Amino acid sequence: ISQDKSIWRFRNLLPLLSHTPPITMGEGGTPLLIADGLAKIFKHKNLYIKNETINPTLSFKDRPVSVGVTVAKQFQFKGVVTASTGNTGVSTAAYAARASLPCSIFVPKSTPKEKLSLMRAYGAIISEVEGTFSDAYTLAASAANQQELYNLTSTFLNPFALEGDKTLAYEIYLQLGGVPNWIVIPIGAGPLLVGCYKGFKELKMSGKISTLPRMVGVQARGCAPIVRAFEEGLDDVKPWVKPQTIAGGIADPLTSYPRDGTRTLRTIYESGGLAIGVDDNAILECVNLLALKEGILAETAAVTSID
Ligand SMILES: *Cc1c(COP(=O)(O)O)cnc(C)c1O
Secondary structure (H helix, E strand, O other), X not given: OOOOOOHHHHHHHXXXXXXXXXXXXXXXXXXXXXXXXHHHHHOOOOOEEEOHHHOOOOOOOHXXXXXXXXXXXXXXXXXXXXXXXXXXXXXHHHHHHHOOOOEEEEEEOOOOHHHHHHHHHOXXXXXXXXXXXXXXXXXXXXXXXXXXXXXXXXXOOOHHHHHHHOHHHHHHHHHHOOOOOEEEEEOOOOHHHHHHHXXXXXXXXXXXXXXXXXXXXXXXXXXXHHHHHHHOOOOOOOOOOOOOOOOHHHOOOOOOOHHHHHHHHHHHHHHOOEEEEEOHHHHHHHHHXXXXXXXXXXXXXXXXXXX
């Protein structure tokens, strides 16, 4: 396809064999919008929104999942599996369908029913799990081992997924014609934030840019293991005991893999950035604010970055 605006325009920078056909639906290439309405309210200058809601399955997860499912095909896996609070599952189900691969998804019981029906529509097999995202994570990992499925859970389990995430940095650089001072990203375990920073570091190594952005990770106060460690000035993240927030998409207590949070925390420190917590009331306010001032309807997890 000529004039490819998808993440696959960066194919030379993705670690895949040259003959592997991508499993793609035009993910990425999302607009970077000037956000003057919000900028006025928050008294900011030069505020932009990277609108990831217009990806094929409506979240940025299509970036890592497109690369991940392509890799699953390349290495001839018999199927894919993921743990998900919603968006990774919907994305993986869709891309697996496109690749003719069976797809198993483990979700916490609290996952919104609308997201489950989307996964089902794409033919995925869904297991609803008692407990949190971390419990789903453990079950997905053992299914991957026992049934030799390719695991696309959005943590740091899958290094290829991170390569999909880094395309966000390339796009921001090209659209802005430079490097933003700050980038604010809602985080669960944080692969999007770490992947994005990796992309900018590659641009710096290649001599295209000379500065790096400061990375800000945002979590809901009701499940904020990375923010807590940041506020206490610690080097390591500890799991969160009782997650309780309406922002289910980023409610990752990191129960058996706190090191994933530590990796994100140290990336934030390295960049000279921040980790910030927002409470549920503020999150709901931001859903309204983003819709009323910018014309973008986004889910609770996504708007934490506005607060
Ligand atoms: C997955 C997700 C996040 C968190 O991203 P991670 O890379 O898993 O930390 C934030 N917002 C939305 C809407 C998501 O789907």
